[in-house]
Amino acid sequence: MKKPNVIISQSDYLKISNLLDTIDGGQNCDNLIEELERAQILPDKEMPDDVVKMHSTVTFSIATTHRTFTLKLVYPYERDKEKSISILTPAGSALIGLSVGQRIEWSLTQNSAPTTVTVKSVSN
Template sequence: MNSQIHISSCDLNGILSLLEDSKMLSSNIAALEEELVRANVVDKEAIPKQVVTMNSTVVFKFVGENKVYIKKLVYPVDIENYDDISILAPVGSALIGMSKGQTLNWLMPNKTIKTIKVINVIK
């Protein structure tokens, strides 16, 4: 069982709107919807600083690998460069709502399960 995640009502509404407008049907969208269902939804002001929200810059890695990633979580239309990651990308969907130090098992597109660990969250 994965740990509890937190999401602001503002982010939830934005993501749900994106999903309603999305023509994509994929297992990744289904996984994102499952994450949203299990999330603890709170006001934006109540989200702790170390929780990944939309537009947070996240330092993370895959457990068992040495490479560390630094990515900004954004909506697909807001991607500006390689340092941005879409909320609709498999890792982007996994990161939303996670906290510093938290890990999450996530099914990747190649059907392997990877454990993602959040090292830091920069607002």
């Protein structure tokens, strides 16, 4: 499956890039860096409403578990385990920049086969 187009706001791009510069990554950080590198960067005021941004509340499904989640995408230091998901988690990094209806093939654990993550709705 071809990776979908992703759109990231200029401020999210800068904050996520700065965060990645301060941590010792790993495979998931490498995947997030790849997403940032291939993303279309837009000024904050031009971001479409249906695109996942930092602090968006996202309803998404995971194909392998047949489960749907509604969580707020946050930075690691803002995480509330029951209501949010960190941008540095595999699912969190898969979501950034996707719009409603888009899906991406993504590994959710270090050695797992990719699964499909689908964005169902976004609210900001």
